[in-house]
Amino acid sequence: GAVxxxxxxxxxxxxxTSVKIECRSLDFQATxxxxxxxxxxxxxxxxxxxxxxxxxxxxxxxxxxxxxxxHASLTLSTLTVTSAHPEDSSFYICSALRDVNEKxxxxxxxxxxxx
Amino acid sequence: xxxxxxHPSTLSVQEGDSAVIKCTYSDSASNYFPWYKQELGxxxxxxxxxxxxxxxxxxxxxxxxxxxxxxxxxxxxxETQPEDSAVYFCAxxxxxxxxxxxxxxxSLTVIP
Numbered sequence: 045g046a047v048x049x050x051x052x053x054x055x056x057x058x059x060x061t062s063v064k065i066e067c068r069s070l071d072f073q074a075t076x077x078x079x080x081x082x083x084x085x086x087x088x089x090x091x092x093x094x095x096x097x098x099x100x101x102x103x104x105x106x107x108x109x110x111x112x113x114x115h116a117s118l119t120l121s122t123l124t125v126t127s128a129h130p131e132d133s134s135f136y137i138c139s140a141l142r143d144v145n146e147k148x149x150x151x152x153x154x155x156x157x158x159x
Numbered sequence: 160x161x162x163x164x165x166h167p168s169t170l171s172v173q174e175g176d177s178a179v180i181k182c183t184y185s186d187s188a189s190n191y192f193p194w195y196k197q198e199l200g201x202x203x204x205x206x207x208x209x210x211x212x213x214x215x216x217x218x219x220x221x222x223x224x225x226x227x228x229x230x231x232x233x234x235x236x237x238e239t240q241p242e243d244s245a246v247y248f249c250a251x252x253x254x255x256x257x258x259x260x261x262x263x264x265x266s267l268t269v270i271p
Contacts, residue, residue, distance in 0.1 A: 048202075076257055087248065087263045088203070137202065139259075146191060146252070148259055150202040 047071050048140045050151030057128055058159055065123045065154045067138030073118035074140035079111075082135045082153075094121045128158045161186040163251050165262025172239050173270050180265045182249035183231040189251040189260075192232045194223060197246045197264075206247075207234070239269045 047070040057063050067077055075096050080088040092100045092113050100113035110132075112124040121140075125132055137153040162185040172178045182192075190211035195203035209216045209223045209232065216223050220239075225232040236243055249262040 050202075078259070085246075085266070088261050090261075093257065135200075141257070147205060147208065148193065148250075148252075149205065150195075152202045153200075155200075 046140075046142050046147065046149040048074075048138065048149045048151045050138055050154055052154060053152060054155045054157075056157045056159065059129055060127055062124055062126045063128055063156060065125075065136055065138075065156075067121045067123070067140065067151050069119045069140040069142070069149075072140075072142045074121075075118060075143055076141040077115060077121040078139045078141075078148075079113060079121070079123050080137045080139070082137055084135075088137065091123075125156065128156070130158045132156065133158045161189055161251055161253075161258070161260040163249060163260045163262045165249050165265060167265060168263065169266045169268075171268045171270060174239060174241060176239055178236045178239050178243070178267055178269075180234045180247055180249070180267070181231060182233070182251075182262050183229075184251040184260070185230065186251070186253070187227075187230065188253045191252040192223070192225060193250050193252075193259075194221075194234050195248045195250065197248065199245075203248060236267075239267075241269050241271050243267060244269045 049068045077094045079091045091106045092102045094100045094115040096115045102108045115121040138151040165182045193208035196206045197203040220237045222235040246264045250259045252259045
Protein backbone atom coordinates (compact mmCIF):
# COMPACT_ATOMS: atom_id res chain seq x y z
CA GLY A 45 0.00 0.00 0.00
CA ALA A 46 0.91 3.64 -0.22
CA VAL A 47 2.90 4.95 2.74
CA UNK A 48 3.40 8.58 3.64
CA UNK A 49 5.90 9.28 6.38
CA UNK A 50 5.86 12.50 8.38
CA UNK A 51 8.49 13.67 10.87
CA UNK A 52 8.71 14.68 13.58
CA UNK A 53 5.52 13.37 15.15
CA UNK A 54 5.76 15.77 18.06
CA UNK A 55 7.84 18.87 18.59
CA UNK A 56 8.04 21.46 21.35
CA UNK A 57 9.86 24.68 20.64
CA UNK A 58 10.40 28.10 22.10
CA UNK A 59 8.61 31.10 20.72
CA UNK A 60 10.60 32.74 17.93
CA THR A 61 12.31 29.60 16.68
CA SER A 62 11.66 27.81 13.39
CA VAL A 63 10.48 24.26 12.98
CA LYS A 64 10.77 22.07 9.89
CA ILE A 65 8.35 19.23 9.23
CA GLU A 66 9.08 16.62 6.57
CA CYS A 67 6.60 14.66 4.52
CA ARG A 68 7.83 11.73 2.44
CA SER A 69 6.04 9.35 0.12
CA LEU A 70 7.93 6.11 0.71
CA ASP A 71 6.73 3.82 -2.04
CA PHE A 72 5.37 6.11 -4.73
CA GLN A 73 6.10 9.37 -6.44
CA ALA A 74 3.91 12.27 -5.48
CA THR A 75 3.80 15.21 -7.83
CA UNK A 76 1.34 16.90 -5.53
CA UNK A 77 1.38 17.12 -1.76
CA UNK A 78 -0.94 19.02 0.53
CA UNK A 79 -0.42 20.56 3.94
CA UNK A 80 -3.21 20.89 6.48
CA UNK A 81 -3.72 22.24 9.92
CA UNK A 82 -6.16 20.53 12.24
CA UNK A 83 -7.51 21.82 15.54
CA UNK A 84 -8.95 19.42 18.12
CA UNK A 85 -12.23 17.88 17.02
CA UNK A 86 -12.26 19.91 13.83
CA UNK A 87 -11.85 19.19 10.16
CA UNK A 88 -8.74 19.45 8.03
CA UNK A 89 -7.93 23.01 7.06
CA UNK A 90 -5.99 23.12 3.82
CA UNK A 91 -3.00 25.44 4.08
CA UNK A 92 -1.28 24.95 0.77
CA UNK A 93 -0.88 22.74 -2.27
CA UNK A 94 2.68 21.79 -3.10
CA UNK A 95 3.72 20.73 -6.59
CA UNK A 96 7.16 19.27 -7.22
CA UNK A 97 9.51 21.79 -8.73
CA UNK A 98 7.24 24.78 -8.45
CA UNK A 99 6.07 27.26 -5.85
CA UNK A 100 3.37 26.18 -3.46
CA UNK A 101 -0.15 27.55 -3.81
CA UNK A 102 -1.36 28.94 -0.52
CA UNK A 103 -4.95 29.16 0.64
CA UNK A 104 -6.39 32.52 1.47
CA UNK A 105 -5.33 33.71 4.89
CA UNK A 106 -2.23 31.54 5.11
CA UNK A 107 0.99 33.55 5.34
CA UNK A 108 3.46 32.16 2.82
CA UNK A 109 6.40 33.87 4.50
CA UNK A 110 5.54 32.22 7.78
CA UNK A 111 4.77 28.77 6.47
CA UNK A 112 7.51 27.99 3.99
CA UNK A 113 6.87 25.00 1.77
CA UNK A 114 9.45 23.29 -0.37
CA HIS A 115 8.77 20.36 -2.68
CA ALA A 116 12.20 19.64 -4.06
CA SER A 117 11.65 16.06 -5.15
CA LEU A 118 8.85 13.70 -6.09
CA THR A 119 8.99 12.09 -2.67
CA LEU A 120 9.66 14.94 -0.28
CA SER A 121 7.89 18.10 0.77
CA THR A 122 8.80 20.20 3.79
CA LEU A 123 6.87 22.74 5.81
CA THR A 124 8.87 25.21 7.86
CA VAL A 125 7.05 27.23 10.48
CA THR A 126 9.20 30.33 10.84
CA SER A 127 9.36 32.42 14.00
CA ALA A 128 6.81 30.22 15.67
CA HIS A 129 4.43 31.68 18.23
CA PRO A 130 2.06 29.97 20.67
CA GLU A 131 -0.88 30.55 18.32
CA ASP A 132 0.90 28.35 15.77
CA SER A 133 0.53 25.39 18.11
CA SER A 134 -1.54 22.84 16.26
CA PHE A 135 -1.62 19.44 14.58
CA TYR A 136 -0.05 19.72 11.12
CA ILE A 137 -0.65 16.94 8.65
CA CYS A 138 0.46 16.34 5.09
CA SER A 139 -0.99 14.24 2.33
CA ALA A 140 0.38 12.99 -0.96
CA LEU A 141 -1.44 12.30 -4.18
CA ARG A 142 -0.56 9.03 -5.85
CA ASP A 143 -1.00 9.79 -9.53
CA VAL A 144 -1.53 6.25 -10.69
CA ASN A 145 -5.03 6.07 -9.31
CA GLU A 146 -5.35 9.58 -7.94
CA LYS A 147 -5.80 8.43 -4.37
CA UNK A 148 -4.80 10.65 -1.48
CA UNK A 149 -2.80 9.31 1.44
CA UNK A 150 -1.99 11.07 4.69
CA UNK A 151 1.10 11.40 6.80
CA UNK A 152 0.93 10.60 10.50
CA UNK A 153 0.82 14.24 11.52
CA UNK A 154 2.99 16.51 13.64
CA UNK A 155 1.82 17.98 16.92
CA UNK A 156 3.55 21.33 17.32
CA UNK A 157 3.62 23.01 20.72
CA UNK A 158 5.14 26.48 20.91
CA UNK A 159 5.99 27.69 24.40
CA UNK B 160 -15.32 26.26 -6.08
CA UNK B 161 -16.52 23.01 -4.59
CA UNK B 162 -18.46 22.99 -1.30
CA UNK B 163 -18.82 19.73 0.61
CA UNK B 164 -21.29 19.49 3.46
CA UNK B 165 -21.40 16.58 5.86
CA HIS B 166 -24.07 15.46 8.32
CA PRO B 167 -24.45 14.65 11.11
CA SER B 168 -21.55 16.15 13.03
CA THR B 169 -21.95 13.59 15.79
CA LEU B 170 -23.55 10.17 15.74
CA SER B 171 -24.02 7.60 18.48
CA VAL B 172 -25.23 4.09 17.76
CA GLN B 173 -25.55 0.89 19.71
CA GLU B 174 -23.12 -1.86 18.87
CA GLY B 175 -24.52 -3.97 16.07
CA ASP B 176 -26.69 -1.21 14.64
CA SER B 177 -26.01 0.57 11.35
CA ALA B 178 -24.56 4.03 10.93
CA VAL B 179 -25.12 6.34 7.97
CA ILE B 180 -23.20 9.51 7.23
CA LYS B 181 -24.26 11.79 4.39
CA CYS B 182 -22.39 14.32 2.27
CA THR B 183 -23.44 16.69 -0.44
CA TYR B 184 -21.30 18.48 -2.98
CA SER B 185 -21.86 21.42 -5.27
CA ASP B 186 -19.51 21.01 -8.24
CA SER B 187 -20.88 18.67 -10.92
CA ALA B 188 -17.30 18.21 -12.19
CA SER B 189 -16.37 16.29 -9.04
CA ASN B 190 -16.05 12.62 -9.89
CA TYR B 191 -14.06 10.98 -7.10
CA PHE B 192 -15.40 10.62 -3.55
CA PRO B 193 -13.21 9.06 -0.85
CA TRP B 194 -14.07 8.46 2.79
CA TYR B 195 -11.50 8.67 5.55
CA LYS B 196 -11.51 7.40 9.12
CA GLN B 197 -9.45 9.29 11.68
CA GLU B 198 -8.85 8.00 15.17
CA LEU B 199 -7.78 10.44 17.85
CA GLY B 200 -4.27 11.76 17.23
CA UNK B 201 -3.75 9.61 14.16
CA UNK B 202 -3.73 10.11 10.44
CA UNK B 203 -6.88 9.89 8.34
CA UNK B 204 -7.06 6.46 6.73
CA UNK B 205 -8.76 5.85 3.40
CA UNK B 206 -11.49 3.30 4.06
CA UNK B 207 -13.50 3.31 0.85
CA UNK B 208 -13.91 5.44 -2.25
CA UNK B 209 -16.19 5.67 -5.23
CA UNK B 210 -15.94 7.18 -8.67
CA UNK B 211 -18.79 8.80 -10.52
CA UNK B 212 -19.19 5.99 -13.02
CA UNK B 213 -20.67 3.71 -10.35
CA UNK B 214 -23.56 4.15 -7.95
CA UNK B 215 -22.56 1.87 -5.12
CA UNK B 216 -19.49 0.15 -3.76
CA UNK B 217 -19.22 -2.27 -0.88
CA UNK B 218 -16.33 -3.61 1.16
CA UNK B 219 -17.40 -6.01 3.90
CA UNK B 220 -19.33 -3.93 6.48
CA UNK B 221 -18.72 -0.64 4.71
CA UNK B 222 -20.56 0.66 1.68
CA UNK B 223 -20.77 3.95 -0.17
CA UNK B 224 -23.58 5.12 -2.40
CA UNK B 225 -23.49 7.96 -4.88
CA UNK B 226 -26.34 9.91 -6.43
CA UNK B 227 -24.82 12.13 -9.13
CA UNK B 228 -28.09 13.78 -10.02
CA UNK B 229 -28.73 14.90 -6.48
CA UNK B 230 -25.02 15.45 -5.81
CA UNK B 231 -24.89 13.46 -2.64
CA UNK B 232 -23.06 10.41 -1.40
CA UNK B 233 -23.32 8.40 1.78
CA UNK B 234 -21.26 6.08 3.93
CA UNK B 235 -23.00 3.07 5.42
CA UNK B 236 -21.50 0.99 8.19
CA UNK B 237 -23.39 -2.15 9.17
CA GLU B 238 -23.01 -4.28 12.30
CA THR B 239 -21.06 -1.52 14.00
CA GLN B 240 -18.36 -2.38 16.49
CA PRO B 241 -16.70 -0.25 19.20
CA GLU B 242 -13.55 -0.04 17.07
CA ASP B 243 -15.57 1.79 14.43
CA SER B 244 -15.66 4.76 16.82
CA ALA B 245 -13.72 7.58 15.14
CA VAL B 246 -14.17 10.73 13.10
CA TYR B 247 -15.15 10.12 9.50
CA PHE B 248 -14.49 12.62 6.70
CA CYS B 249 -15.93 12.62 3.22
CA ALA B 250 -14.21 14.37 0.35
CA UNK B 251 -14.80 15.29 -3.28
CA UNK B 252 -12.26 15.67 -6.05
CA UNK B 253 -12.21 16.29 -9.78
CA UNK B 254 -10.46 14.47 -12.62
CA UNK B 255 -7.23 16.31 -12.15
CA UNK B 256 -7.08 15.23 -8.52
CA UNK B 257 -5.28 18.39 -7.59
CA UNK B 258 -7.96 19.59 -5.23
CA UNK B 259 -9.65 17.59 -2.51
CA UNK B 260 -12.50 19.22 -0.65
CA UNK B 261 -13.29 17.75 2.74
CA UNK B 262 -16.47 17.64 4.74
CA UNK B 263 -16.46 18.88 8.31
CA UNK B 264 -16.35 15.40 9.78
CA UNK B 265 -18.66 13.13 11.74
CA SER B 266 -17.71 11.88 15.17
CA LEU B 267 -19.11 8.35 15.43
CA THR B 268 -19.42 6.66 18.79
CA VAL B 269 -20.41 3.00 18.96
CA ILE B 270 -21.79 2.15 22.38
CA PRO B 271 -20.96 -1.39 23.55
